[in-house]
Amino acid sequence: xxxxxxxxxxxxxxxxxxxxxxxxxxxxxxxxxxxxxxxxxxxxxxxxxxxxxxxxxxxxxxxxxxxxxxxxxxxxxxxxxxxxxxxxxxxxxxxxxxxxxxxxxxxxxxxxxxxxxxxxxxxxxxxxxxxxxxxxxxxxxxxxxxxxxxxxxxxxxxxxxxxxxxxxxxxxxxxxxxxxxxxxxxxxxxxxxxxxxxxxxxxxxxxxxxxxxxxxxxxxxxxxxxxxxxxxxxxxxxxxxxxxxxxxxxxxxxxxxxxxxxxxxxxxxxxxxxxxxxxxxxxxxxxxxxxxxxxxxxxxxxxxxxxxxxxxxxxxxxxxxxxxxxxxxxxxxxx
Amino acid sequence: xxxxxxxxxxxxxxxxxxxxxxxxxxxxxxxxxxxxxxxxxxxxxxxxxxxxxxxxxxxxxxxxxxxxxxxxxxxxxxxxxxxxxxxxxxxxxxxxxxxxxxxxxxxxxxxxxxxxxxxxxxxxxxxxxxxxxxxxxxxxxxxxxxxxxxxxxxxxxxxxxxxxxxxxxxxxxxxxxxxxxxxxxxxxxxxxxxxxxxxxxxxxxxxxxxxxxxxxxxxxxxxxxxxxxxxxxxxxxxxxxxxxxxxxxxxxxxxxxxxxxxxxxxxxxxxxxxxxxxxxxxxxxxxxxxxx
Numbered sequence: 001x002x003x004x005x006x007x008x009x010x011x012x013x014x015x016x017x018x019x020x021x022x023x024x025x026x027x028x029x030x031x032x033x034x035x036x037x038x039x040x041x042x043x044x045x046x047x048x049x050x051x052x053x054x055x056x057x058x059x060x061x062x063x064x065x066x067x068x069x070x071x072x073x074x075x076x077x078x079x080x081x082x083x084x085x086x087x088x089x090x091x092x093x094x095x096x097x098x099x100x101x102x103x104x105x106x107x108x109x110x111x112x113x114x115x116x117x118x119x120x121x122x123x124x125x126x127x128x129x130x131x132x133x134x135x136x137x138x139x140x141x142x143x144x145x146x147x148x149x150x151x152x153x154x155x156x157x158x159x160x161x162x163x164x165x166x167x168x169x170x171x172x173x174x175x176x177x178x179x180x181x182x183x184x185x186x187x188x189x190x191x192x193x194x195x196x197x198x199x200x201x202x203x204x205x206x207x208x209x210x211x212x213x214x215x216x217x218x219x220x221x222x223x224x225x226x227x228x229x230x231x232x233x234x235x236x237x238x239x240x241x242x243x244x245x246x247x248x249x250x251x252x253x254x255x256x257x258x259x260x261x262x263x264x265x266x267x268x269x270x271x272x273x274x275x276x277x278x279x280x281x282x283x284x285x286x287x288x289x290x291x292x293x294x295x296x297x298x299x300x301x302x303x304x305x306x307x308x309x310x311x312x313x314x315x316x317x318x319x320x321x322x323x324x325x326x327x328x329x330x331x332x333x334x335x
Numbered sequence: 336x337x338x339x340x341x342x343x344x345x346x347x348x349x350x351x352x353x354x355x356x357x358x359x360x361x362x363x364x365x366x367x368x369x370x371x372x373x374x375x376x377x378x379x380x381x382x383x384x385x386x387x388x389x390x391x392x393x394x395x396x397x398x399x400x401x402x403x404x405x406x407x408x409x410x411x412x413x414x415x416x417x418x419x420x421x422x423x424x425x426x427x428x429x430x431x432x433x434x435x436x437x438x439x440x441x442x443x444x445x446x447x448x449x450x451x452x453x454x455x456x457x458x459x460x461x462x463x464x465x466x467x468x469x470x471x472x473x474x475x476x477x478x479x480x481x482x483x484x485x486x487x488x489x490x491x492x493x494x495x496x497x498x499x500x501x502x503x504x505x506x507x508x509x510x511x512x513x514x515x516x517x518x519x520x521x522x523x524x525x526x527x528x529x530x531x532x533x534x535x536x537x538x539x540x541x542x543x544x545x546x547x548x549x550x551x552x553x554x555x556x557x558x559x560x561x562x563x564x565x566x567x568x569x570x571x572x573x574x575x576x577x578x579x580x581x582x583x584x585x586x587x588x589x590x591x592x593x594x595x596x597x598x599x600x601x602x603x604x605x606x607x608x609x610x611x612x613x614x615x616x617x618x619x620x621x622x623x624x625x626x627x
Contacts, residue, residue, distance in 0.1 A: 064522055082525060091528030098519040106520045107348050108541045114520075117537075118527045150345040164523070171527065 009207050010038040010061070010175055015070035017053075017060045021280060028280045030056040032231040033070065040174065043201065043208040045222035045239070047215060047254065049276055053231040054211045055099075058179045061209065062096050063087065075174075092122045095168035099180035101160035105152035111138075111163050112148035118170030137166040140203070142196060158189035162196070169200065177209045182217060194220050215258045219243060224311070227251045230287045231279050237312040247314040249292045286316070294318060352545065355621035362617020365610035372607055376422035385416035387574065399595050406595040409586060417579060418599050424575045425604070428492055428562045429555040429611075435497025436558075437551050440504025441543065445535055447505070448512025459509065462502050470499045474561070478570050492565065492572055496558050507550055511543045545622035553615035556608040563604065576604040 015034050018027040030053040038044050046054050059065040061072055063082035072079050074094065080086035098104045105114055112134050119133045135145050141162040152160055161181065168176055182190040198221055200206060210221060218225055218239065225242045227235040227250065235248040246252045253272045274291045277283050283290050289299040298317055306313045307323035356362055391411035399406045405414035447458040477495040515521060516539065524534050563577025571578055583596035
């Protein structure tokens with residue numbers, strides 16, 4: 001495994017999260033040996049159908065869920081488990097925005113108190129300073145300062161999500177994990193929040209791990225995209241390249257399922273048939289083979305590894321000939 | 336952002352629940368009556384110079400009259416004074432025993448729910464075990480553990496009733512905490528680096544207080560009736576509504592009907608219990624309007 005490059009912020013090394021099933025030998029392999037890297041200031045989108053393990057992966061990365069195996073490195077060192085003394089300093093640098101803005105705010109605390117919590121824990125307890133910082137944070141997410149004495153139930157969904165972003169920014173993080181942060185919002189509000197997130201990225205040099213099932217959102221915000229299927233990353237590519245030329249059949253199907261997205265330029269692809277198999281008993285060979293339109297005999301027997309070239313990688317035999325048996329050393333590919 | 340406009344104050348969930356409670360007619364009536372009952376029991380004896388212990392052998396078993404509104408008992412004591420004094424202890428027992436069970440139940444339930452896993456397993460099996468023991472047996476056992484001279488004192492009764500009633504409270508709180516600790520705002524607090532105690536104090540306990548208030552209000556009448564039952568068995572307090580009823584039943588005979596001895600404490604007890612139950616139900620609707 002390659003050592004930690006200078007500008008890498010987050011490195012996920014062969015991370016697995018399994019949930020043991022009661023009264024059974026098997027386990028739900030929600031996340032299965034996932035490796036990925038995130039550079040400083042970069043936005044990596046993690047896309048996939050619901051149930052593919054993206055949220056579990058996000059929670060394992062921030063430490064809300066202990067991994068079954070594998071490691072998460074942050075800024076050159078492995079992260080200690082959440083709640084330990086060693087981890088507290090890191091808490092400041094990694095923050096998260098959740099999907100459901102209603103559940104994300106304590107109904108019994110005012111907006112100011114929600115935003116102030118991080119400031120009080122990491123910066124200052126002086127009342128005046130906390131108040132100034134809260135106003136500054138509310139302003140940076142575009143909220144009226146008058147809202148600070150309000151309770152969450154008095155705000156709209158979009159406003160609540162802005163409060164959650166302000167709370168996450170309170171600790172001046174380097175990495176913001178957004179777990180479906182716009183999925184619960186109206187489309188018009190979604191666009192506002194996406195714009196806000198891109199502005200904040202430029203202003204505070206934030207790196208985002210942006211989890212979503214909405215490819216239109218991905219295109220607007222991401223530098224790179226990781227496509228997840230049944231607990232594995234099946235394709236990883238720069239956003240532009242992925243949308244222009246998806247390599248994995250699953251990615252192609254996902255793109256084809258998005259309405260009005262350069263539909264004229266691509267030949268139609270048959271919609272995916274069948275259900276997502278259970279992650280407790282994934283199919284033999286390639287996990288995608290029961291639903292793959294290009295399935296070969298080999299796919300049923302043998303699981304493809306991730307073939308890499310340059311910034312791209314895909315877990316499919318179709319790219320084997322193009323990408324070759326070995327990672328091209330010239331591009332400094334990582335696992 | 337330097338302009339300091341005073342923001343309009345928000346309406347806290349507590350304030351909203353209070354507004355909803357006030358709109359509920361039965362709960363409003365219940366609340367007013369219980370307040371009047373408590374004020375009456377605690378203030379009237381002093382204002383009217385009523386003494387529940389002075390005996391007048393010449394005026395035994397007098398029916399209600401202008402001089403003795405509720406009549407007199409077998410020793411010629413003013414029965415209004417006795418009913419009010421009995422109300423003091425009954426209400427006090429309800430309140431103190433409920434507070435005991437709130438403190439134990441909330442702490443125990445919050446700990447079990449928050450730490451979960453093995454801790455939760457062991458703690459809740461203990462609660463199940465306690466549930467399995469007939470509560471009257473338990474109460475009588477605790478009462479008997481106190482010395483003979485303490486019989487009739489309020490402390491053993493408080494302890495015994497509190498120790499029995501906290502079980503339900505612990506279960507309710509634990510269930511709430513179990514769901515709360517997976518809520519995103521608690522996860523967010525953990526990610527901010529807040530410690531367990533801070534999270535429990537800032538986010539968990541305030542969010543279970545609503546449901547705790549509801550159950551506490553419904554526990555008060557339960558405790559009062561339990562105490563009455565204990566008095567009936569001769570294990571309760573020296574002077575309470577239950578004990579007065581018990582005495583009155585003792586002098587029931589076909590020759591002379593001392594109806595006032597039974598009617599007044601029974602009526603006071605029934606009205607109080609009914610009102611407290613209405614207030615509890617109203618609170619439940621006010622705290623969780625989606626519950627029904």
